[in-house]
Amino acid sequence: METKIEYKSDATQEFKLICEKYWSLATDRKNSFIYTCREIGKEFGFSSNEISTIAKKHATLIILDCQCSSCGTHKTCCTRSELIQLSINSWTCDDCRHQIQQLERRDYLIEAEKIRQQELEVKRNLIALLERHRQFQNLSIPSVKDISNIDHLLLVAVIESVGADNLETTISLRDNLQIPLSPLHRLDAKILRRLCSKNLLLFNTHDAEHYVEAGEQGDLKIDFFQINFNFAYNKAQLHQLIIDSKGEEFRNNLGESLEYREWCQRIQLEECIRYLNKRSEMNDLSPSISEKMESLLDICLLSYSISEVYYIIWGAVENASSYRNKPCITRIHASNSIYGNIQRRYDDITNYNLKKRQYNRDSQHPQSAVEKVFFDRVYRIRDCGFRCTVEALLNSFESEEVSNQSPYTNLLNMQNDYSSVIVNVPKI
Ligand SMILES: [Zn+2]
Numbered sequence: 552m553e554t555k556i557e558y559k560s561d562a563t564q565e566f567k568l569i570c571e572k573y574w575s576l577a578t579d580r581k582n583s584f585i586y587t588c589r590e591i592g593k594e595f596g597f598s599s600n601e602i603s604t605i606a607k608k609h610a611t612l613i614i615l616d617c618q619c620s621s622c623g624t625h626k627t628c629c630t631r632s633e634l635i636q637l638s639i640n641s642w643t644c645d646d647c648r649h650q651i652q653q654l655e656r657r658d659y660l661i662e663a664e665k666i667r668q669q670e671l672e673v674k675r676n677l678i679a680l681l682e683r684h685r686q687f688q689n690l691s692i693p694s695v696k697d698i699s700n701i702d703h704l705l706l707v708a709v710i711e712s713v714g715a716d717n718l719e720t721t722i723s724l725r726d727n728l729q730i731p732l733s734p735l736h737r738l739d740a741k742i743l744r745r746l747c748s749k750n751l752l753l754f755n756t757h758d759a760e761h762y763v764e765a766g767e768q769g770d771l772k773i774d775f776f777q778i779n780f781n782f783a784y785n786k787a788q789l790h791q792l793i794i795d796s797k798g799e800e801f802r803n804n805l806g807e808s809l810e811y812r813e814w815c816q817r818i819q820l821e822e823c824i825r826y827l828n829k830r831s832e833m834n835d836l837s838p839s840i841s842e843k844m845e846s847l848l849d850i851c852l853l854s855y856s857i858s859e860v861y862y863i864i865w866g867a868v869e870n871a872s873s874y875r876n877k878p879c880i881t882r883i884h885a886s887n888s889i890y891g892n893i894q895r896r897y898d899d900i901t902n903y904n905l906k907k908r909q910y911n912r913d914s915q916h917p918q919s920a921v922e923k924v925f926f927d928r929v930y931r932i933r934d935c936g937f938r939c940t941v942e943a944l945l946n947s948f949e950s951e952e953v954s955n956q957s958p959y960t961n962l963l964n965m966q967n968d969y970s971s972v973i974v975n976v977p978k979i
Contacts, residue, residue, distance in 0.1 A: 552576065552639070553615040557627075562609035569595055569602060570610035573631075582635045603630065614639070621647035677760050684754055684771065691750045692783045695792065698751065700801065701810050704924050705742050706751050707796045708732060710782070710789055712920035718786045720755060721779045723762075733921040734821040740775040742921065747773070752780035802929050806948035815925055815941040816849065822857050822937070823848045825916065827864050831889065834872040836882065838889040847890065851897050857937045861910035863900070867892035912937060 556574050558567050572594075575585040588599040597605070607629045617626040617639040624644050628634040643651070698706070712732040713721040724732065724739050732739045746752040754763075755778075762778035763771050782789060795801055805811045824840055827848075831838055838844065851860045870892045875885035899905035912918065918927075918934055926936030930944055 552581075552617075555613045555615060556610050557613055558610045559608070565595065566605055566609045569597075570606050573602060573606040574610070574612050584631065606630075617642055619644040619647055621651070673765075674760060677763065677765050678756070680765055680769070680771070681754055681756050681759050681763060685756050688750045688753045688783075692753075693750065695784060695788055698792075699810075700804055700808060701814060702746065702749055702751060703792060703796060703801070704814075704928075705746055705921070706789075707793050707928075708920040708924040709742065709746060709752070710793065711924070713779075714782070714789075715779075718782065718789055720781050721752065723777050723779045724775065725777050730917065730923075731919040733818065733919045734825040734916075736776065738817070738821045738921070743775045743778075743780070744773070747780065751783050753783055755779055755781050796924065797928055803948075805929060806945065811925075812941060812945060815936065815944070816852065818921055818925055819852050819857050819936065819941060820845060820848055822922070823852065823860050823864065826857075826861055826913075827868070827889075829913070829916070830864060830868040831871075831886070834868055836868065836871055836875070836886045836889065838871075838886045844890055847893055847897075851893070852940065853942065854901065854940065855897075855907065856909070856939050856943075858909040858911070859900075859907050862908045863893055863896045865910060866896050909938070 554574070554576065556570060558570065562570065569591060572586050572591045573584075573588070577583045577585050588602040591597075592599050592602045595602075611627045611629050612634065614626040614628065614634075614637065617637065618624065619626070620641065620643050622644060626637060626639075626642050626644075628637065709721060709732065710718070712730050713724065713727050715722050724736065724743075733742060743752065747754075759778060762774040766772050784792070824845070827838065827844075828840070848860065851863060855863070867889050871885045871889045874880055874888050875882065896905060900907045912934070918937065922934075922936045926944070927933055930947065932938075935944060
């Protein structure tokens with residue numbers, strides 16, 4: 552290292568000598584000194600600390616081969632520790648470092664402001680888009696008498712599950728601690744999306760911008776878990792919709808509806824998937840809920856009620872859990888075996904190799920509003936959507952027409968097959 556000592560004007564000859572010894576660098580080792588402060592002090596009659604103070608006060612060491620990376624100024628050291636800590640190849644003087652920091656801070660502030668303005672612009676555009684959308688919705692609200700039967704049922708389920716106390720808005724699914732809207736969140740979102748697209752639920756422009764993003768095509772990406780809506784109708788109209796949904800005429804119109812059948816099947820499927828997910832989680836398994844799995848459960852539900860499919864699922868997951876304990880069987884292997892187990896149990900029950908059984912609902916997962924409205928209200932039997940197949944329920948419409956008897960007699964007779972289970976069938 553190339554260095555030069557620069558003495559202060561008031562340095563005496565003795566102090567210059569002390570400084571010279573203080574800064575004498577050993578040539579064989581990097582950043583090490585020939586004399587210790589103690590040795591110099593002993594020679595001149597000072598303590599070690601006094602030597603450091605004298606050196607600092609009367610001289611500085613200029614490092615000739617260390618220049619500021621920005622302005623080229625030579626580095627100077629007043630103490631040995633400064634020299635030891637010096638990184639010769641990447642040193643920047645205090646002034647330049649300060650200036651660089653100021654520039655970096657200014658750039659950062661400019662960039663932050665630019666981002667803030669962009670975000671404000673995005674928010675303004677989103678609010679304008681939402682307001683336009685809401686205006687369009689206001690002009691497109693269907694007359695109450697034009698609401699389809701399915702939308703009518705879905706709207707009643709929404710009112711009963713997430714309708715706020717004032718019956719003007721919904722609460723978000725996130726905040727709903729009462730009766731769930733449907734068995735699974737994906738069906739909740741499907742219901743809300745449908746009612747929103749049909750202008751039965753309207754964007755609440757006060758805070759919707761927090762839960763909506765504008766897509767590239769001017770479409771809206773909605774967080775259905777957090778958003779809340781305004782109802783398109785007033786309290787009296789909503790009240791009437793609830794009453795009408797319980798009426799005989801309304802009920803009779805549903806029997807022939809293919810869409811009603813599809814919704815009933817979908818609701819039952821979601822209920823079974825929810826149970827499959829829950830049982831699998833409890834056993835640290837995670838089967839793929841693919842179209843193939845859904846198709847298999849759909850087949851099960853054609854012949855067996857949710858209550859019986861619960862039994863099939865329960866056994867299938869228990870078998871997979873035992874399988875996992877075998878050597879060389881991974882979690883994925885065991886999870887993948889659930890599909891085959893469900894299929895096997897279905898076949899065994901169908902071929903009378905396994906006795907079918909009904910399972911009860913789990914108290915942590917109560918009946919959802921959509922199940923109450925689509926099943927209990929229509930057939931007037933508590934939780935009949937859980938205890939009966941869609942086919943059996945729909946057939947009850949036909950038998951009612953033929954025999955002109957209460958359809959519930961047939962359903963109750965059918966339930967007598969399940970001798971192991973007590974079924975309560977109170978009238979609603
Ligand atoms: Zn500099």
